[in-house]
Amino acid sequence: MLLVSEPVLGDDEKSALCDVIDSNWITMGSRVDAFERAFAIVHQASYAVAVNSCTAGLHLALLAAGVGPGDEVLLPSLSFVATANAVVYAGATPVFVDIEAIGIPLISVEKAEAKLTSRTKAVIVMHYAGYVSDECAWRAFADKHRLRLIEDSAHAVGRARQGVFGDLAVFSFFGNKNMTTAEGGMVVGHDQELLAKVRLARSHGMTTSTVQRLNGKSMYDVTALGFNYRMDEFSAAIGLVQLAKVDAWNRRRKELAQRYASEIAGAEDDFVIPFQVESVSTNHILPVLLPTGVSRDEVIEDLRRDGIQTSFHYPPIHRLTWYRTRVPGVSLPTTEEFSRRELTLPLHPKMRESDVETVCHSLRRSVARQREFVS
């Protein structure tokens, strides 16, 4: 089966794991420190705090930003549910905002402006598929309305030429992301005070770490309510290896995405491929919108029969059962159309050009078959 995504793991990761076992220090040690420093440099950020998931990182970022009960947070509904869950964990209310257009599935600044209230405290942008939201527009929006700006950067690991611009940006290293630590995340930014809050809350609000206590600071105090969101040394060891490779993998993703774009554009079948192929992106996923009137379920079934896995990004969060009843009455027409037509095709660095051709051939044949049947 050709999978939608696959981690790239090998001998370098195996030997990094063995080194951790040999060292006999397995959590929050020198590898976590080194991973944080290296990650901050690659992403042109001043500080980075490693955590055990992007979801945990988003939770800490919102708390550090002062988001709490009574506050509203603007965010896209076209995202993974974790983006909204983190807002609910913080005790605040998610306010879902529509995307710009089906060709630009990023939260819209104009539509966000229309949803501002006196309670709006922060906005979360999410860099769908790895296409980074408009830095100038969002910074201006946040500054004008005195909002905290948080980037859900789960899709944008390795965006080397674009430094972070939010008050905080949070990355994911889950197994299907552009690089992985199995489970893991990173909170980065430039504001020392905000990052210090994240660091404190990551480990129960304790003022010293185990390493520091080993080195002489024998006592600790607890000065904030914190959590156990720590990263372990195995994850950090794999992360260091993967970080050194992610740029090359992202370049390979871009080549494959461009190949998809030319294959699909040549099909003359009213497919929509979001974003311009030449845009700067980490190409985390390969979304296409099927022509209107084509049954997505049948396409999925046809591709599965040809040995090709597909998926969706995403069912709109405001339409999920848990959210529908708690945040009722939300209508986001562009998000809903995008979600109805979107299909995510396989894209990962282990793929060959011929795999792209196979997928596109199968996709075209499936759509043609449906059309024949209709006419």
Ligand SMILES: *Cc1c(COP(=O)(O)O)cnc(C)c1O
């Ligand atoms: C994967 C993902 C997350 C959650 O990341 P975890 O590390 O699994 O917690 C959050 N937001 C988006 C957009 C994601 O794709």
